[in-house]
Amino acid sequence: MREDSKPSHWLTVALLAPTSMWFLFMLILPLIVILVFSFGERSAFGGYSGGFTLEQYANLPSRLKAFQNTMIIAPAGTLLSLVVAYPLAYFLAVRVSRQYKLILLVLVIVPFWTSLLVRTYAWIFILGGRGIPTLLEFIGIEGVRLINTQGAVLVGIVYGYLPLMVFPIFVSLEKLDKTLLEASSDLGGSPFKTFMQITLPLSMPGIATGSMLVFILLMGEFLIPAFLGGGKVFFIGNALVDLFLQSRNWPFGAAVSVTLVVIMLITVSLYMRMIMRSKTGRDESLM
């Protein structure tokens, strides 16, 4: 037995080596660099100069608005994506006949073949003055301004992130045992009750995964607010781009990054605990 386990031990190490290296060099080390930078000072020409100061962290309140925007729009965007994605995923998983399923699924992915940048640029024209507002003028609604508003950013977010939400929910609904639905209606459950007590709880893993994917990416989003917010709807991601690529204040940028990472860790672990708790609760009740 022992001799058998030896080669598999080496195999495990060999298989894990690339990921471990990746984590070490692309995640852990850069995080340490950022942490060190965040206690430094901005050098005279911009960039980083060594030192130990808490000045950067003390300056965080000056980016309060960007943190607020992100903390409000990222969850709102996640929720909106969920509301739009769920019926679509349900339709694809439960209602569509087999022969069309694949085609429709491919259609959900097709936009991913084009860069998000190009697709977001297209929205500038759709939401801009010559786009939807001109159409609205035809039916007598004038002076509507869509582009460079929070609404425009939300539209861009839902559009860009929808597939990330659709697929996990689709997968969990696909696995759904249809006989449970029949059993529920046989026992006199209304469609609404069946949905609330069977379909929704069983698709929770998909909802949790999808929301997580979208939320985490949204917290670092900068492209959509830059394009559809016109520099007026400013995310923390935009503040970071600005600090590194315009005002060249690396230490402060590092401090903002560290803060963002901490906020993410707290939010995500709270979210995980909530999901875990509801899951174990359900498992127990099933027993």
Add this chain to the structure above:
Amino acid sequence: MSKSNDDKPISAKKFMKEFRRYQKGSVTRRHFLGVTGLGTAMAVMGTAVPSLWSGKAHASGELGDRLIFSTWPNYHDQANLDAFTAKTGVNIQVNAFGSNEEMLAKLQAGGTGWDVFVPTNYTISNYVALDLIQELDLSRIPYYDAAANNPKFAGPATVNGKVYCVPKNWGTTGFVVNTKKIKSGPKSWKDFFDVTMGAGSGHTIVHDYQLTTIGAALCALGYSFNSIDAKELGEAEALLIKSKPHLFAITSDYQPGMRSGDAWMSICWNGDATQLHNDLPEMHYVIATDGGEIWTDFYAIPKDAPHLNAAYAFINFMQDPNVQASEAAVHGYAPTDSRAIALQPSSLASDPILHPAENLMNGLEFGAAQTLTDPIRAEVMARFKSA
């Protein structure tokens, strides 16, 4: 290849057959690429993916096959860039930037891969101090004629007696007004901000560029465009933040917004104003009575430019007075080179947007070197954007 073959694409079966022949060496690579259409496809992709395009095919192989060029939006005639590629086989990858600070940040971080870029007068001495650009070997730019360039504009190219760049164009920074929408005729930066927070609320663009946006606010308050005084900058920041809810956008790429009718007024460089005015006569350019910027842009080569030969060839090509004149006809910025000005049609040479009367320019300032690196200006701009 016969005509009939050209009309329809190759079938999968034929493709595989030709591929096998090519693999076995029965046909040449050229035949294979030609008959399968891959050659044409590669030629088309060549501009987008220059590395696929074999540079050896060109006689002037020592220039390499590509050049990475960082410049500003709406600042070139694509026909001239194409002509350079056709002449030399060097494909140009163009990056557009909205501020000198953005260019500096990239160069400071290193590894840009840029061969040529377009810095503005006030940045040159900083780039030299930071050792980010190289001294030019003017013998490799025979089209450049120092004597033909007005020293008022070309001066900043020389630092400590060494020439680091050659002039591209000069211009002014004022604002453009859509006179169909704004009828009050704003004349100054003070008017600009009053209209922004009044009749034009929701329809003004300011640059995503500390020099011009903070400069405009400073002028509106009666201070110097170049101020780095903490108190004056504090007032400018307050004015900008107060006006922010009334802005349409903060961006240096303001033509799309102005053209779509979403924006009615924008901080503007004079050549962009010419481009807008040519297409939409209601667009009027204003040199503010309370100040603003006069500037020269240059061609410079970063210290670690990977395609140095191509960089010199490109700069020399762009210094050709004929090219300069045809560039100016498209982008609307005045050349600094008297030979190029002489080649311009008289309508352009006397154009008030390109060549404003001297008395209008009295209040304008060249950007000052310290504004590029001043930490307060950088932070004021960053705070304004995230407010």
